[in-house]
Every structure is written in C-alpha cells, then in structure tokens.
Amino acid sequence: xxxxxxxxxxxxxxxxxxxxxxxxxxxxxxxxxxxxxxxxxxxxxxxxxxxxxxxxxxxxxxxxxxxxxxxxxxxxxxxxxxxxxxxxxxxxxxxxxxxxxxxxxxxxxxxxxxxxxxxxxxxxxxxxxxxxxxxxxxxxxxxxxxxxxxxxxxxxxxxxxxxxxxxxxxxxxxxxxxxxxxxxxxxxxxxxxxxxxxxxxxxxxxxxxxxxxxxxxxxxxxxxxxxxxxxxxxxxxxxxxxxxxxxxxxxxxxxxxxxxxxxxxxxxxxxxxxxxxxxxxxxxxxxxxxxxxxxxxxxxxxxxxxxxxxxxxxxxxxxxxxxxxxxxxxxxxxxxxxxxxxxxxxxxxxxxx
Amino acid sequence: xxxxxxxxxxxxxxxxxxxxxxxxxxxxxxxxxxxxxxxxxxxxxxxxxxxxxxxxxxxxxxxxxxxxxxxxxxxxxxxxxxxxxxxxxxxxxxxxxxxxxxxxxxxxxxxxxxxxxxxxxxxxxxxxxxxxxxxxxxxxxxxxxxxxxxxxxxxxxxxxxxxxxxxxxxxxxxxxxxxxxxxxxxxxxxxxxxxxxxxxxxxxxxxxxxxxxxxxxxxxxxxxxxxxxxxxxxxxxxxxxxxxxxxxxxxxxxxxxxxxxxxxxxxxxxxxxxxxxxx
Numbered sequence: 001x002x003x004x005x006x007x008x009x010x011x012x013x014x015x016x017x018x019x020x021x022x023x024x025x026x027x028x029x030x031x032x033x034x035x036x037x038x039x040x041x042x043x044x045x046x047x048x049x050x051x052x053x054x055x056x057x058x059x060x061x062x063x064x065x066x067x068x069x070x071x072x073x074x075x076x077x078x079x080x081x082x083x084x085x086x087x088x089x090x091x092x093x094x095x096x097x098x099x100x101x102x103x104x105x106x107x108x109x110x111x112x113x114x115x116x117x118x119x120x121x122x123x124x125x126x127x128x129x130x131x132x133x134x135x136x137x138x139x140x141x142x143x144x145x146x147x148x149x150x151x152x153x154x155x156x157x158x159x160x161x162x163x164x165x166x167x168x169x170x171x172x173x174x175x176x177x178x179x180x181x182x183x184x185x186x187x188x189x190x191x192x193x194x195x196x197x198x199x200x201x202x203x204x205x206x207x208x209x210x211x212x213x214x215x216x217x218x219x220x221x222x223x224x225x226x227x228x229x230x231x232x233x234x235x236x237x238x239x240x241x242x243x244x245x246x247x248x249x250x251x252x253x254x255x256x257x258x259x260x261x262x263x264x265x266x267x268x269x270x271x272x273x274x275x276x277x278x279x280x281x282x283x284x285x286x287x288x289x290x291x292x293x294x295x296x297x298x299x300x301x302x303x304x305x306x307x308x309x310x311x312x313x314x315x316x317x318x319x320x321x322x323x324x325x326x327x328x329x330x331x332x333x334x335x336x337x338x339x340x341x342x343x344x345x346x347x348x349x350x351x352x353x
Numbered sequence: 354x355x356x357x358x359x360x361x362x363x364x365x366x367x368x369x370x371x372x373x374x375x376x377x378x379x380x381x382x383x384x385x386x387x388x389x390x391x392x393x394x395x396x397x398x399x400x401x402x403x404x405x406x407x408x409x410x411x412x413x414x415x416x417x418x419x420x421x422x423x424x425x426x427x428x429x430x431x432x433x434x435x436x437x438x439x440x441x442x443x444x445x446x447x448x449x450x451x452x453x454x455x456x457x458x459x460x461x462x463x464x465x466x467x468x469x470x471x472x473x474x475x476x477x478x479x480x481x482x483x484x485x486x487x488x489x490x491x492x493x494x495x496x497x498x499x500x501x502x503x504x505x506x507x508x509x510x511x512x513x514x515x516x517x518x519x520x521x522x523x524x525x526x527x528x529x530x531x532x533x534x535x536x537x538x539x540x541x542x543x544x545x546x547x548x549x550x551x552x553x554x555x556x557x558x559x560x561x562x563x564x565x566x567x568x569x570x571x572x573x574x575x576x577x578x579x580x581x582x583x584x585x586x587x588x589x590x591x592x593x594x595x596x597x598x599x600x601x602x603x604x605x606x607x608x609x610x611x612x613x614x615x616x617x618x619x620x621x622x623x624x625x626x627x628x629x630x631x632x
Contacts, residue, residue: 052527073533085524089546099532102542150532 002063002153003028003186004049009058011044011210018044019210021058026188026203028063031180034190035197035233036207043158045207046190050079050156062153073103075154078147082159084139086131092142093127096149110149117145120182121175137168144179157189161196173199194234198222206230228274228348231341237279237304240315243345244275251275251342255313257290260337263353272345279304279318281339284325288332291315293325307333382608389413389601396597413598414606416589422577423603426585431610433495433581434563437502438556444503445510445555446518446548450540452511453518454526464515470508475501476568486573493576501569506559517551518544553621560618564611582607 004026011019019041026032034042047053049060051072060068067075086095094101096117097110118124121141131139140160147155157176161169177200180187191197197204198218206213206221206229214226218234225231232238242255246268252259253275264273284305291307294314303324307315317333325331342351387403388396395408402408417423452464475482482501483492491497521544529539545552570584586607589599 050527050531052530072527072531077531079528079531081524081528083522083524085522085528087525087528087543098542099534102538103533146528146532 003030004032004154004188005061006045006049007059007061009045009048009060010056011041011048011053012056017210019048022210022212024205024212024215026186029184029186031187031189031200031202032205033197033201033203034188034205034207035192035194036213037233038192039209040207041210042190042192042207044210046156046158046188049075049154049188050077051075052079076152077154077156078150078152079156079158080140080143080147080160082162084131084136084143084163086139086142086146088131091128091130092123092134092145095131095142096146099146099150113149113151114145117148120148120179121145136164137172140164140172141175144176148179148183153186155183155185155187157187159190159192161191161193169196176200194236198234204234206233225341226350228276228343228350231276231343231350235278237316237318239276239278239341240282241274241276241343242309242311242313242315244273244342246271246273251340255309255311255315256333256335257309258333258335260340263337263340264342264351265353268344268351273351274343274345274348276341276343277315277335277339279316281335282315282317283334284317284319285332285334286323286325286329289330290332291330293327293329293331296325296327298324307331385601386605386608389598389605391598393598396601410598413596413600413602416596416599417602417606420588420599422580422585425578426580426582427606427610429495429579430564430582430607433498433502434560434610434614436495436499437506437563438559440499440503441506441510441559442552442556445507446514446545446552447540448507448511449514449518450544453515464511467508467511470504471512475505479568479572483572491573493574493579495574495579497573498569498579498581501573502559502563502566506555506563509558510555513555514548514551517548521547550622553618556618557615560614561611564607 004024006022006024009019009022009024010017022045034045036042044053048055051067051070051074055068058068059066062075062077087098090098093114096114100110100113118127121144123138123141123145126134126138126142131142134142140163143160160176161172164172173196176189180200189196189200201218203215204218204221205215208229214221214230216224221230221234225234228241232241242253244251244253244255246252246264247259247270249264249266249269250259250261251263251273253273256275256277284307291309293305294308295306297304297306301320303319305317305319305325307317309315315333319325342353343349344351384400388400390404390410390413391402391408392410392412395402395404395410399408404410448467452460452467486492486497491500525543525547526539529543534542565583566581567583567587570581574580575584582603586600586603589596589603
C-alpha cells in the first residue's frame with residue numbers, strides 16, 4: 001500500500017495544454033476525490049495516473065516508485081470505468097479473473113482472489129452470468145470486483161456512478177465507502193457530483209481548467225474556501241453571491257440590503273467585492289420588506305425560496321420548520337455577519353479577516 | 354386484437370415475399386442437382402423433370418470420380434479458399450485495428466489508400482501480376498492464387514472491420530491495458546470476439562468469389578496438379594461436345610463445401626449478434 005505523489009504534472013495535446021503543472025500528495029490509504037465542472041481535466045489527470053494518457057512533463061510516484069513512464073499494468077493500479085467496460089463475451093467470474101489469467105497466475109490463486117472479491121461485493125448469485133444479463137448496479141459491482149482481484153496499490157474510479165439511476169447511486173456510494181474501509185487502499189475518485197465528493201472523500205481536490213483550485217478535507221472546503229469558485233462549487237444549492245463594496249471600513253451589500261462593520265481593512269477601501277452567503281445561513285424575516293419571493297421549491301424537509309432584492313440579484317434561501325414563505329410575499333433576510341464570505345471581485349480570491 | 358391480427362398479416366406477407374425469393378434463388382441450383390442424377394437423354398428431353406426409375410443415372414458422378422483428379426482439384430480449391438480467407442481475416446483485422454485504434458501520421462491517408470482497392474478491380478492488373486508471378490517463379494503454384502485472392506479481399510475487409518472496431522468502446526481496451534494485456538492480446542482476446550459478426554460478413558463476402566473464380570486459376574495456375582475445381586470442371590466442356598452429366602455432377606459437388614463454410618460463418622453471425630453489448 002502506498003500513496004501517490006504528483007510533481008508539476010503537465011499534459012499537452014499538441015499545442016493545447018490541458019493540465020497546468022499539478023502538484024499533489026495523496027497519503028497512503030487516503031480517499032481522494034477529484035471534483036470540478038466538465039472539461040476541468042479531472043478525468044485526464046486520473047487517466048494520467050492510470051497510465052492511459054502520457055504525462056508530457058513532470059513526475060509521478062506511487063509509493064517510492066517513479067511511474068511516470070511506466071505502462072498501466074506495471075503501476076499497480078486498477079481502474080473502474082464509468083461505462084463499466086466489462087468484457088461482454090465473458091461471464092462475471094471470467095471478467096474478474098481475466099487479468100490474472102492473462103498474466104499467467106496459477107488457477108488456484110485466481111479462484112481464491114475471485115472468491116474473495118465475490119464475497120466482499122456479494123456477487124455469488126451472478127458468477128456465471130454474462131454482463132448483458134446484469135443490471136447497471138450489478139455491472140458496476142463486477143467492475144469494482146475486477147479491480148479488487150488485481151490487488152492494486154491504488155484504486156482509480158472514473159465517475160463510476162454517473163450511469164446509474166439516483167437510488168442505485170446512493171446505494172453504490174455507501175458500498176464504495178464501505179469498501180474503502182474494508183480494504184484500506186489508496187483510492188482516487190473522479191466525479192462532477194459534489195455530493196459524492198463530500199460524502200466519500202478524505203480529501204477533495206477541486207480542479208478548474210487544469211489547475212488545482214483548492215485541496216482539503218470536505219468540511220474545510222465547505223467552511224473555508226480559498227476562492228469564489230470553490231465556494232460556489234462546494235455546497236448545494238450553491239452559495240449566493242452579490243456585488244458589494246468597501247466603504248468607510250464597512251462592507252456594503254445592496255443585494256442583501258445590509259452592511260457589515262469591521263470586516264475589512266482599509267486597503268480595500270472603495271474596491272468592488274463579491275459577498276457570499278450560503279442558503280442555509282440566511283434566515284427569512286417575514287416582517288421585513290426588502291426582498292420579494294419569486295419562487296419556492298418544497299422538498300419536504302426543506303424548501304428553497306428564490307428571492308429578488310432591490311438590485312435584481314437573486315438569492316436562494318433554505319427554509320426549515322413549519323412556516324415557509326409564499327410566492328409573491330415581501331420579506332426581509334437576516335444573516336449572521338460571521339457567515340459572510342468576502343471575495344475580491346476582480347481576482348475572485350477570498351478576503352480573510 | 355386488431356393490432357395483433359395485422360401484425361400476423363404483415364408477418365405472413367413478409368414470409369411470402371421471402372419464400373418467393375428463396376424459390377427463385379434456389380431454382381437453378383435445384384435444376385442442376387436433379388439433372389445431375391439423370392442420363393443424358395433425359396436431361397435434354399425433360400430438363401425440369403425429376404429423375405425416375407427410367408431416367409435415373411449416376412453416370413455423371415462416375416465420370417467425374419473416374420477422372421481421378423477431381424479430388425485433387427477439390428483439395429486445391431479448398432486450400433486456396435480457406436488459406437486466403439484466413440489471411441484476409443487476419444491481416445484485414447490487424448490493419449483495421451491499427452487504423453481504428455492508433456493515432457499516427459498518415460492514418461487517414463493509409464485508410465484511403467487501402468480503400469482504393471475496393472474501387473479498382475484487381476483484374477485490371479492481371480498482366481502485371483502474371484509478370485510478377487513469372488519472375489518470382491510462383492506460376493503454377495497455389496501460393497500465387499492465395500496471394501492474389503488475399504490482395505483482392507483485403508480492401509473491403511479493412512474497410513468494414515475498421516468501422517466495426519471503431520465501435521468497440523475505448524474503455525474496454527483501456528480496461529484490458531490496465532489488466533496487463535499486451536496489444537496483441539487486446540486484439541485477439543477482446544476486440545476480435547466483439548467484431549465476430551463483421552468477420553463472418555467479410556468471410557462470406559470473400560468466400561464465394563474466390564471459390565468460383567475461373568480467371569486467375571486459368572492464367573496463374575493452369576497446370577494439372579494445381580487446378581481448382583472450377584477450372585477442373587472445364588475439361589468436360591468441350592468446343593464441340595459437352596459432357597453435361599459430368600459438368601452438372603461436378604457443379605453439384607462443388608456446392609457442398611461452400612455450403613458447409615457458409616453454415617459455419619452464418620452461425621458466427623447469429624452468435625455475435627446475441628452475445629450482448631458493452632453497456
């Protein structure tokens with residue numbers, strides 16, 4: 001078992017650079033999630049770790065071994081694909097044992113390892129079926145089983161749950177978390193779904209346009225984002241942003257109909273700011289009249305109210321409890337000043353106070 | 354109910370059309386086979402009549418078998434067809450895999466060049482081919498025929514197979530690479546089984562023209578010991594007298610091996626279709 005280290009890793013296709021010098025350290029046994037919008041390079045980065053894409057520049061280590069120029073099979077990795085990529089002409093059992101068989105492992109050892117993976121994933125009833133006769137969730141389990149059988153140092157998951165329906169996705173998510181606990185191997189997981197990222201990860205890597213925006217534990221990213229992109233990406237519904245400015249040492253945010261004293265130093269005087277507040281940290285005051293409720297979405301336990309302020313900026317507010325606001329109503333909002341996030345409007349970097 | 358009934362009606366209509374077509378297609382074969390079992394006079398008096406006690410005769414088969422070399426011709430045809438098909442499928446699939454899988458300079462140009470052979474009939478180059486065969490000393494060998502037929506079959510094989518191989522999911526091949534398979538194993542163990550229906554199609558398309566060809570055997574390998582069946586049957590067709598019994602018997606027997614090969618390939622076709630998709 002061993003960790004993964006990336007050192008100034010760059011990927012270019014011809015003249016187009018898609019990964020811009022990524023430095024990353026993933027500890028042994030860690031569950032690391034690459035997350036980001038589509039086209040951010042997260043899958044490319046994973047495939048580079050797998051060895052399916054060549055690394056143009058930089059170095060990559062798994063444990064103490066330099067794997068930068070190694071073939072996929074020599075790296076000690078196993079990969080689970082979004083499309084499952086099961087061998088359609090083989091039974092479940094053969095699918096799992098195929099890699100070992102092709103590399104000349106003895107039959108008894110293959111049987112043993114397949115049996116072990118079957119036990120972990122509860123695949124006993126399906127061993128003699130072909131992939132076509134399995135449901136999506138079962139296929140993905142077989143695909144994970146194939147990875148386990150290889151006994152890799154690092155597991156790679158490329159959006160493994162994207163092709164499953166919502167219910168199965170939750171089920172498989174729990175299963176993958178359980179698997180990580182049971183096997184304890186290093187895992188790298190790519191997803192665009194921040195719920196998967198938050199629930200599974202020990203460490204989240206937020207990527208945008210081939211650059212790491214922030215690395216950290218899920219709750220650290222949620223509580224303490226480094227920039228506007230991470231703040232907006234982590235959390236659902238996304239954080240609200242309104243324009244603001246620094247005036248006489250106070251932050252003025254017309255969209256929130258509020259100003260906050262003593263939150264910013266003089267250097268920002270007169271500068272444009274972006275003021276962020278999470279939906280769950282805003283409360284609605286029915287007595288106020290600064291905002292109009294444009295629409296509400298009730299999910300049962302919570303509902304989301306879409307408000308428009310005097311500036312026309314929209315704000316989403318999460319409501320719980322028995323009293324929920326109604327469409328068309330005039331309301332006010334309240335936010336604890338400690339829950340406000342400030343960003344430089346130009347650089348989008350967080351302003352910490 | 355109405356829908357069910359009209360569906361039945363459509364099925365009946367479709368079957369009627371297909372059966373009619375089958376009858377038309379099989380009729381000449383049927384005529385050849387029944388006449389091969391009749392004596393000469395009966396063939397001319399009543400070409401469409403079934404052989405009966407009076408007209409039944411195996412004289413044609415006797416002539417053909419007594420000719421002695423018939424089995425040799427048979428064997429030659431079989432060798433040429435099977436070896437050519439094997440080579441076409443093997444090299445065609447390999448070239449198609451390279452064109453579909455790897456990005457290299459001139460990939461498209463190479464594909465186009467290989468596809469050119471579909472448009473230009475190989476017989477145009479007969480003289481040049483003959484010259485080459487003479488200078489390499491391959492005239493009157495089966496090798497000459499095998500080489501020509503392989504060249505003739507490759508363009509279409511590469512064209513059809515590369516389209517099919519592009520359809521095999523990349524993830525599947527990558528899964529194989531991570532499982533530690535060499536590119537050859539990926540080709541033979543993962544990709545080939547998945548394009549088996551296409552391979553069967555290519556085989557069927559190539560088999561019959563090769564088996565039936567008269568042109569190249571006549572030009573490149575007319576010697577007695579390398580004659581193919583089609584060429585061998587020509588001995589019974591003379592300028593003045595044609596031994597129809599023998600010709601019809603030889604043709605009837607020539608149908609059999611092609612039918613066997615066809616059954617083998619068409620089974621692959623059906624199996625390939627039902628073997629299940631990637632996702």
